Amino acid sequence: MTTNDRRDFLLSTGAGMAATWLAPHLELLHPLLGRKTSGGEGRVKLALIGAGRQGRAILGELATIPDCEVVAVCDNDESRLSSALRRATGAKGYAGAADLLAKEVSVSAVIIATPTHLHRAIVEQCLEAKKHVYCETPLAHTLEDLQAISAAARGAGVVAAAAFQGRANPVYGLARSFFKAGTLRELAHLSAQNHKKTSWRTAGSTPERDRELNWHLDPKVSLGLTGELGAHQFDVFHWFLGRHPVSVRARGDLRLHKDGREVPDTVQAQFTFDDGLVLDWSCTLANSLGGRHEEIAGAMGAIKLAWTHGWMFKEADAPTQGWEVYANRQQFHDEPGITLIADATKLAAQGKLQEGVGLPYTSLYYSLADFVAAVAGSHGAGSNGAGSKAPACSLADGARSSAVSVLASRALVERTEVAIDPKLLEGL
Amino acid sequence: MLHRAACFAMGTRFELVLEGRDDVHGRAAAEEALERIVECDGRLSRFRSDSLVSRINREAGSAWVALDAETFELLERCARACGATEGAFDLCLGTAMDRLRAGQGLLAPAGAFALDPARRAVRFTAPGTALDLGAVAKGFALDRAAELLRAAGVERALLHGGTSSVLALGAPPDRPEGWPVGLGPEFAERVVSLRDRALSISAVRGSRGPGGDAAARGQVHVLDPREGRRLRAQGRAAVLAASAEEAEIASTALLVLVDRGARPAEALDAGFPSARLECIVVADRPVAGRGSGLSGGAALEIVHHVPPASR
Numbered sequence: 058m059t060t061n062d063r064r065d066f067l068l069s070t071g072a073g074m075a076a077t078w079l080a081p082h083l084e085l086l087h088p089l090l091g092r093k094t095s096g097g098e099g100r101v102k103l104a105l106i107g108a109g110r111q112g113r114a115i116l117g118e119l120a121t122i123p124d125c126e127v128v129a130v131c132d133n134d135e136s137r138l139s140s141a142l143r144r145a146t147g148a149k150g151y152a153g154a155a156d157l158l159a160k161e162v163s164v165s166a167v168i169i170a171t172p173t174h175l176h177r178a179i180v181e182q183c184l185e186a187k188k189h190v191y192c193e194t195p196l197a198h199t200l201e202d203l204q205a206i207s208a209a210a211r212g213a214g215v216v217a218a219a220a221f222q223g224r225a226n227p228v229y230g231l232a233r234s235f236f237k238a239g240t241l242r243e244l245a246h247l248s249a250q251n252h253k254k255t256s257w258r259t260a261g262s263t264p265e266r267d268r269e270l271n272w273h274l275d276p277k278v279s280l281g282l283t284g285e286l287g288a289h290q291f292d293v294f295h296w297f298l299g300r301h302p303v304s305v306r307a308r309g310d311l312r313l314h315k316d317g318r319e320v321p322d323t324v325q326a327q328f329t330f331d332d333g334l335v336l337d338w339s340c341t342l343a344n345s346l347g348g349r350h351e352e353i354a355g356a357m358g359a360i361k362l363a364w365t366h367g368w369m370f371k372e373a374d375a376p377t378q379g380w381e382v383y384a385n386r387q388q389f390h391d392e393p394g395i396t397l398i399a400d401a402t403k404l405a406a407q408g409k410l411q412e413g414v415g416l417p418y419t420s421l422y423y424s425l426a427d428f429v430a431a432v433a434g435s436h437g438a439g440s441n442g443a444g445s446k447a448p449a450c451s452l453a454d455g456a457r458s459s460a461v462s463v464l465a466s467r468a469l470v471e472r473t474e475v476a477i478d479p480k481l482l483e484g485l
Numbered sequence: 486m487l488h489r490a491a492c493f494a495m496g497t498r499f500e501l502v503l504e505g506r507d508d509v510h511g512r513a514a515a516e517e518a519l520e521r522i523v524e525c526d527g528r529l530s531r532f533r534s535d536s537l538v539s540r541i542n543r544e545a546g547s548a549w550v551a552l553d554a555e556t557f558e559l560l561e562r563c564a565r566a567c568g569a570t571e572g573a574f575d576l577c578l579g580t581a582m583d584r585l586r587a588g589q590g591l592l593a594p595a596g597a598f599a600l601d602p603a604r605r606a607v608r609f610t611a612p613g614t615a616l617d618l619g620a621v622a623k624g625f626a627l628d629r630a631a632e633l634l635r636a637a638g639v640e641r642a643l644l645h646g647g648t649s650s651v652l653a654l655g656a657p658p659d660r661p662e663g664w665p666v667g668l669g670p671e672f673a674e675r676v677v678s679l680r681d682r683a684l685s686i687s688a689v690r691g692s693r694g695p696g697g698d699a700a701a702r703g704q705v706h707v708l709d710p711r712e713g714r715r716l717r718a719q720g721r722a723a724v725l726a727a728s729a730e731e732a733e734i735a736s737t738a739l740l741v742l743v744d745r746g747a748r749p750a751e752a753l754d755a756g757f758p759s760a761r762l763e764c765i766v767v768a769d770r771p772v773a774g775r776g777s778g779l780s781g782g783a784a785l786e787i788v789h790h791v792p793p794a795s796r
Binding site for chain 2: 114116117118120121122123136140143144145146255256258259260261262263264267316317365415416417418419420422
């Protein structure tokens with residue numbers, strides 16, 4: 058967390074997190090347990106703007122999170138809105154965000170899951186109305202929009218969160234604690250991939266609706282793979298390293314889906330950090346092998362993260378740290394991977410180590426529950442923010458990772474190396 | 486142009502064929518439908534640590550667990566079916582299925598759960614309860630996939646999960662009576678036509694063992710939930726219904742009702758008053774109660790005394 062981040066948080070008490078994850082406890086796997094909630098002040102009243110696939114997934118998770126309720130849903134497509142309202146029993150439906158914000162005065166927080174290029178206007182409206190905001194990522198498709206979002210969040214006096222889920226994911230948090238403790242030692246290489254065989258299209262009821270739904274295939278309003286898929290992975294590295302790359306090169310091609318689209322279905326990008334460390338990222342919609350994961354390789358070991366699971370691979374000469382005694386192992390070809398399990402010591406003592414493999418909640422659940430807890434905490438916080446917590450990923454942090462995606466997309470389009478100006482990122 | 490696609494979910498292969506507006510639309514619709522099925526698996530599987538059902542099994546013994554509306558309504562329908570069939574269909578089989586998979590002796594399950602519509606939550610009301618939605622999840626997922634296809638403008642499609650649950654949208658262009666589906670040698674190679682209709686086939690002995698274990702092929706993998714024992718009767722049940730969920734629940738319940746010597750047609754009438762069930766049972770023993778051709782409720786056709794060796 059940088060100084061700039063703290064400036065942007067309404068509530069900033071994140072210093073205890075590293076210690077928490079170094080000695081994780083089972084109850085901390087539930088994001089709301091052990092934290093102050095809204096209590097007698099009632100549940101956090103939420104609105105969802107954007108009821109597409111992600112919006113509906115969000116509604117499903119919110120229904121299972123204590124201390125919150127969705128009271129309004131907004132989408133300009135009638136069939137999507139009615140489908141969403143079936144999932145959010147009792148909520149009111151709206152076709153426009155402005156109408157919702159004007160009429161739903163009891164709403165304290167808004168979750169924004171519209172197409173990326175529509176985020177800016179809605180974030181600005183919500184912050185202007187003093188609503189807490191959780192915005193899907195990437196936050197925007199242009200640097201101008203990112204700067205506007207950051208400026209609106211700065212000093213808004215509300216919880217402003219970006220939906221980079223890795224930061225609220227306990228497996229990623231545990232891995233980061235090992236990383237921060239220097240377990241891997243000198244860093245050799247970073248890599249990530251997102252491979253899935255899919256057309257990445259949504260089927261609409263009419264050709265016109267097809268075009269609206271597939272906005273992410275329109276290069277005028279979409280960052281393509283580097284933004285919609287890559288940003289989530291880039292943010293993981295930014296969060297682990299506490300810094301951003303200084304340049305990016307990228308290339309892409311249509312390898313499979315030659316259906317008239319202009320956005321490449323296969324992209325490779327290479328990011329370079331100020332010390333020469335390189336992050337290689339590969340993304341394709343033509344093949345599924347390996348799925349999605351991130352890897353950090355160092356002189357004493359490597360960490361592999363795959364959303365719900367994480368593993369550590371230790372070099373033969375790596376010092377024993379003790380915790381490996383309790384570890385589960387999974388074989389990857391001829392490499393034994395030590396499964397990263399939050400609260401491994403306690404589970405092992407109870408003979409339940411196997412029960413700790415894999416997350417007990419979805420990654421989306423953790424991210425949303427983290428936001429709800431931050432909002433609930435802010436309701437009971439003092440004027441100086443005492444007793445409250447910042448969201449796992451602020452809008453400012455989210456804007457920086459989104460900006461890296463914008464520049465990677467520029468490198469792809471221009472087929473040239475693009476510098477990532479640290480001052481640009483600091484200003485977000 | 487027909488488009489085919491497949492995925493692996495719920496321990497089996499789901500497959501579909503559909504007609505889209507064009508190849509691009511067809512492929513997108515097929516992928517979305519399969520993703521919906523995978524999403525249902527992610528929510529309803531008790532073998533995934535982060536599924537909603539796993540969360541229920543971990544937490545509902547000591548606290549109310551809030552659910553999304555879709556899952557809550559599914560549990561409500563299952564609870565109604567359980568009551569109407571006197572427990573021949575029951576979700577509370579998780580612990581028993583675990584013991585079956587582990588080769589341990591079976592105990593009479595005492596599982597039970599309560600649903601609170603006001604808070605849309607579930608809580609176990611008996612110790613040792615664990616939900617297993619294996620007898621309904623495929624049907625539920627097929628129904629959700631079909632909803633998505635209809636919303637995407639698809640009018641002709643055939644979907645199946647593991648070949649035992651099948652759902653049809655519309656009919657093929659050249660066969661207005663519906664999609665032809667063969668029931669296999671156990672049903673004398675009968676072919677049924679499905680048009681906006683679903684089919685489920687349940688067998689006492691599975692092509693896989695408990696929990697989808699391929700090595701346990703041919704073992705009895707259906708339990709009587711009330712008594713906590715493997716079924717003794719040999720047989721198969723095929724049920725046609727308005728939805729894949731209803732067909733799947735009814736076909737499982739039929740096997741148990743036949744095994745108990747109960748009157749299955751009457752029980753299914755009570756459990757599925759508007760489902761327009763058509764049932765075919767192949768059993769090694771007489772089936773009590775109303776039989777084939779009676780109007781006003783489930784149409785039940787019974788084929789008695791099929792030697793087990795022929796299955």
